[in-house]
Amino acid sequence: MMVRFSTLLLAAALLISAGCQRKPGYVTPVGATDVVPEYSDGGWEIISEEPATSTTTYTEVPDSTVIDSWDSTPVGSDWSDGSSSTGQSFTGEDTTGSIPEPTSLIGSRDEETLAANTIYFGFDSSTIRQSEFASLNNVVAFLQNNPGARIKVEGHCDERGTSAYNLALGQRRAASAREYLINAGIDASRLSTLSWGEDRPAALGKTEADYAKNRRAEFVLVQ
Amino acid sequence: MTSVKSIRVTVSTPVLLAGMLMTTIAMLGSFSPALAQDQPIVVKVDPVSTSDIIPIRLSGYSGEAYSVLDFDLSVVGFRVNGSDPSFELAALDEGGFGGILYDLRGGKKQVLGKRYNSGSARDMAHALADDVVAAVRKVPGIGKTKILFRCESPAGSKRFEIYMADFDGQNPRPITRDRTVVRDPSWNPVTGMAYYVSYLKGNPDIIAHNLRSGQRSVIANFGGTNSGPAISPDGNRLAMILSRDGNQELYLSSASGGNFTRLSFTSQMEVAPCWSPAGDQICVTSGARPMLHLVNANGGQMRRLQMAGASHATEPSWSPDGRWIAFTQTNGSRFSVYVVPAGGGDCINLVSGEDPSWSPNSRTLVFTRRVGGDRRVLSLLDVPTKQVKDLPLSSLGNCTQPTWGN
Structure with a gap:
């Protein structure tokens, strides 16, 4: 019964979508050079498109046989030699045991200053609360006093929310904090953002107090 | 070097498989004459309702x-060795598995009736299960x-790796x-x-990883967050979420x-795009209240999916049969x-959990x-x-x- 109902709905949806006008000019092609300047971080470059023939080699093969070949799936660990097809390096330094730590421009005392000014958010919110203005203004003052310093704003979430949603929410929090700093007169090119979603909690407990500590944006010095 | 080897394997395996199939349908002594060696097996099973649990x-x-x-x-709706079985699967007395x-x-x-002559014990048991599923459920196993x-390995370490495993969790291998x-x-x-x-x-970047050669390359390393890569069913296009223009938007x-x-x-x-099996549409979470929306892969107006009974929807997975x-x-x-339903309608609450992905036969979810x-x-x-x-x-x-390999 459920099956029939869904078939009807699907058919109805197809009819509806068939009646929709496509807007041919709606797609905006975006080239790799269109990156907002202050966001470019001089890291990897977008590799060029590989020839279409490289994938067609496999398309004739039935699924079951392709799957058999996974038994020898190579681990992508051997990339410090930079041997990628285009010569672009997704190589990086040896990160044994941890995320690469950003190098401090100024000193550990300044990192502590920034760490002390982590800002916090309400549940499922990326709005800057008035209670966080003081911390943000401290960050503004720091950046004004250290004109060579650049910081990365890193957004985080508590674990209530799906992993995918939280990654996006964390990015929104970072962007909100960055926006505040820009409005306070800090040059946008000194401020980058990223999100860790719920993968780097500051507190591991399950209380509201723990969750509140995790809904945050941190300010990290970058070289 | 490794990729050359795997190509050779994939080219020769169909021949091996064909041979294996032929021998597996070889007649056993007690079989009816209809099951002659060179003919496909004709299975006659009275219809079983999709939603019925089948005791075997x-x-x-x-x-x-x-x-x-x-x-x-x-995991395809049988109940093994319960009371009052509708089917019986009996091991062969002799002559192998x-x-x-x-x-x-x-x-x-x-x-x-099936006999299997090649592969590991696990492979042959999986093949037999698939044949039973195909015969009774009328869907591919x-x-x-x-x-x-x-996996966060070990738990609590905040360090994660990508793994591949058989669908039943056996033979996990780090990627x-x-x-x-x-992630993602x-x-x-x-x-x-x-x-x-x-x-x-140091930044969330989208990486392409050739599973045959181990070679990796960068797809998107824009400032901000690059997330949710979803490869199209034909393998030619990648959907993803990028914050390169400030807001987090859907890109191909x-x-x-x-x-x-x-x-x-x-x-x-x-957030978190997925493809229709035909590759013509993308489902993505959007909205002040996060709900599923559809957009043509060639561009056009984003349309909200009608979802009665849902209030905060993320992490979509479109069944390979499209439904x-x-x-x-x-x-x-x-x-x-x-x-x-992919065309919108009443939502059905299945189980406590998150982040589902459909099996290739559109019957089972991993979550x-x-x-x-x-x-x-x-x-x-x-x-x-x-059944879970x-x-x-x-x-x-x-x-x-x-994510299941569809």
């Missing part, structure tokens, strides 16, 4: 063969399929050894390409990066796996369950019967974000 008795199997058959049949399937309803009728997922945060795996078994987000360079690129096209233009954030979209419904800190505080477990759900089986991956830590 396994006779003469033990050890690994039994556990494989038990698992594989349970195989089975004879009997329909016990209204007298004992022999409906299938999933015994030979693989899943990709991530990365980066000791950082990785997607893959296409035909092209052999996997895509995921890696923080190895070619499978190897480049040719970026923006598909969404909203003030809200877009259903499974997703995570969030209510506070409670997560449920729901399905909605994540939160158990006991911070533990995460991958589980399989047979959607029509709601956990995957034995606890030794790897907290495993999440499963």
Whole structure:
């Protein structure tokens, strides 16, 4: 019964979508050079498109046989030699045991200053609360006093929310904090953002107090 | 070097498989004349309702063969060795591994006979389970399929790796050894390409990973967050979420990066895209209240999917038969796996859990369950019967974000 109902709905949806006008000019092609300047971080470059023939080699093969070949799936660990097809390096330094730590421009005392000014958010919110203005203004003052310093704003979430949603929410929090700093007169090119979603909690407990500590944006010095 | 080897394997395997099939349908002494050696087996099983649990008795199997058959049949709606069986699968007395399937309803009728001559014990048991599923359920089995997922190893370390395993959680193999945060795996078994987000360079970047050669390349490393890569069914286009223009929006690129096209233009954030099986539409979370929306892969207006009974929908997965979209419904800190007809309609609450991904036969879902505080477990759900089986991956830590190789 459920099956029939869904078939009807699907058919109805197809009819509806068939009646929709496509807007041919709606797609905006975006080239790799269109990156907002202050966001470019001089890291990897977008590799060029590989020839279409490289994938067609496999398309004739039935699924079951392709799957058999996974038994020898190579681990992508051997990339410090930079041997990628285009010569672009997704190589990086040896990160044994941890995320690469950003190098401090100024000193550990300044990192502590920034760490002390982590800002916090309400549940499922990326709005800057008035209670966080003081911390943000401290960050503004720091950046004004250290004109060579650049910081990365890193957004985080508590674990209530799906992993995918939280990654996006964390990015929104970072962007909100960055926006505040820009409005306070800090040059946008000194401020980058990223999100860790719920993968780097500051507190591991399950209380509201723990969750509140995790809904945050941190300010990290970058070289 | 490795890729050359794997190509050779894939070219020669069809021949091997064909040979194996021929020998597996070789007649056993007790079979009816209809099952001649060179003819396809004609299985006659009275229709079984999709949502019925089918009780089946396994006779003469033990050890690994039994556990494989038990698992594989349970996740497509069989109940193994319960009371009042409708079917019986009997091991062969001699001549190697195989089975004879009997329909016990209204007298004992022999409906299938198989012997397997090649492959490991596990492979043969999976193949037998698949044959039983195909005969009784009329859908392809999933015994030979693989899943990709991530694990926090060890649990609590905040270090994640991508793993591949058989669909039943056996034979897990690391795909990365980066000791950082990785997430959002997607893959296409035909092209052999996997895509995921890696923080190895300090930023969430989308990486392409050739599973045959191990070679990796960068798809998107724009400032901000690059997330949610989803490879199209034909393996040629990648959908993803990028914050490169400030807001998080839906983009497409070619499978190897480049040719970026923006598909969404909203003030809200877009999250976690998935493809329709025909590759003509993309389902993505959008809206002030996060709900599923559809957009043509060639561009156009984003359309909100009608979803009665859902209020916060993320992490969609479109069934390969095109009929259903499974997703995570969030209510506070409670997560449920729901399905909605792909054309919109009433949502159905299936099970407590999140981040579902459909099996290639559009019957079973793999999803994540939160158990006991911070533990995460991958589980399989047979959607029509709601039977659940956990995957034995606890030794790897907290495993999440499963994606089935469709």
